[in-house]
Amino acid sequence: IPRYCVLNTQAKMPTLGFGSYLLKGDPLRSALDYALFVGYRLIDTAYSYHNEADIGQVVKDRIKAGKLNRKDLFITTKIAKTHMRKADVATCFQKSLHDLQTSYVDSLLIHHPWSVVSVGPEGKQHFDNVDIVETWAGLQSLFREGSAKSIGVSNFTIDQLKRILSCNGPPLSHLQMECHAYLAQYKLKDFCDANNIVVTAYSPLGAPNVPTADANQKKHLLADPLINEIAKKVVKTPAQILLNFLMKRGMVVVPKSKNRDRLKENFKSRDWVLSTEDFNSILQLDCGVKYFKFSNRKGHQEYFPEADF
Numbered sequence: 001i002p003r004y005c006v007l008n009t010q011a012k013m014p015t016l017g018f019g020s021y022l023l024k025g026d027p028l029r030s031a032l033d034y035a036l037f038v039g040y041r042l043i044d045t046a047y048s049y050h051n052e053a054d055i056g057q058v059v060k061d062r063i064k065a066g067k068l069n070r071k072d073l074f075i076t077t078k079i080a081k082t083h084m085r086k087a088d089v090a091t092c093f094q095k096s097l098h099d100l101q102t103s104y105v106d107s108l109l110i111h112h113p114w115s116v117v118s119v120g121p122e123g124k125q126h127f128d129n130v131d132i133v134e135t136w137a138g139l140q141s142l143f144r145e146g147s148a149k150s151i152g153v154s155n156f157t158i159d160q161l162k163r164i165l166s167c168n169g170p171p172l173s174h175l176q177m178e179c180h181a182y183l184a185q186y187k188l189k190d191f192c193d194a195n196n197i198v199v200t201a202y203s204p205l206g207a208p209n210v211p212t213a214d215a216n217q218k219k220h221l222l223a224d225p226l227i228n229e230i231a232k233k234v235v236k237t238p239a240q241i242l243l244n245f246l247m248k249r250g251m252v253v254v255p256k257s258k259n260r261d262r263l264k265e266n267f268k269s270r271d272w273v274l275s276t277e278d279f280n281s282i283l284q285l286d287c288g289v290k291y292f293k294f295s296n297r298k299g300h301q302e303y304f305p306e307a308d309f
């Protein structure tokens with residue numbers, strides 16, 4: 001498996017990264033420090049993960065100790081759905097840069113296509129209707145300034161990508177989406193390939209422990225019989241099979257783990273390649289299981305849960 005994907009900015013993005021959603025504080029700092037020690041060079045975070053200061057601390061300490069160069073690190077962060085008006089994009093991003101203790105990020109994404117005025121108690125969303133093109137113009141300004149080395153989006157449909165692609169100016173380089181063996185996302189992947197957009201697959205292991213993942217889907221990807229059968233046969237773990245499968249499809253993966261053994265296990269998923277036969281049989285598992293349905297955004301003008309399947 002190649003170690004890097006090349007973005008349409010010519011920048012190299014590692015094919016495997018450290019996902020940080022739901023991690024913060026000591027467990028995050030300890031996991032990230034170990035991940036960087038093992039060799040992870042891509043960190044995926046977001047303003048709304050509330051963990052950028054922890055990440056910044058770990059990165060700064062390693063750089064200070066001479067164990068890491070900022071230029072060898074690829075940091076992705078995301079503009080929150082509460083900050084999608086053009087003036088707010090910069091405010092949101094300045095906070096991320098400040099917390100991450102860096103002067104630039106390697107990739108800056110719009111986290112979701114749907115804007116909200118605020119997120120109230122118990123997660124109640126008060127919708128806003130900011131045009132994604134307005135938010136995009138904000139990201140393009142940050143690209144021109146040099147503080148966002150590449151720009152992209154997350155959780156967008158093909159139609160929404162088309163609206164971004166119709167804008168002039170700095171290009172869309174990167175889409176992040178939920179993708180795993182139960183959710184192949186062929187249409188979005190093909191569209192991105194045709195438009196020179198690198199895809200990052202989030203929840204590549206099927207989000208086994210995410211409480212916010214909609215509970216109506218109980219299918220447990222890591223326990224899938226075929227995945228386990230192949231793992232046994234090739235003497236790899238189920239997680240390594242699932243990650244290798246997505247990278248073989250040409251995607252970047254950002255699995256999350258707070259556990260050292262699993263961080264190392266996941267990192268080693270690039271050292272070999274699935275046979276064509278096993279790869280093809282895993283393709284058959286696609287069944288449209290989406291663990292993140294974002295059901296509380298129902299009714300928003302940019303909410304299209306069943307698009308592109």
Ligand code: A2P
Pocket residue numbers: 019202203204205206207208209210222237239240254255256257258259262263265266
């Ligand atoms: P843990 O932090 O205890 O390792 P996803 O990235 O698909 O959302 O999955 C993340 C979840 O999968 C985390 O809860 C993590 O738990 C678990 N996980 C990460 N790596 C592995 C692995 N190699 N084997 C089993 N579970 C894993």
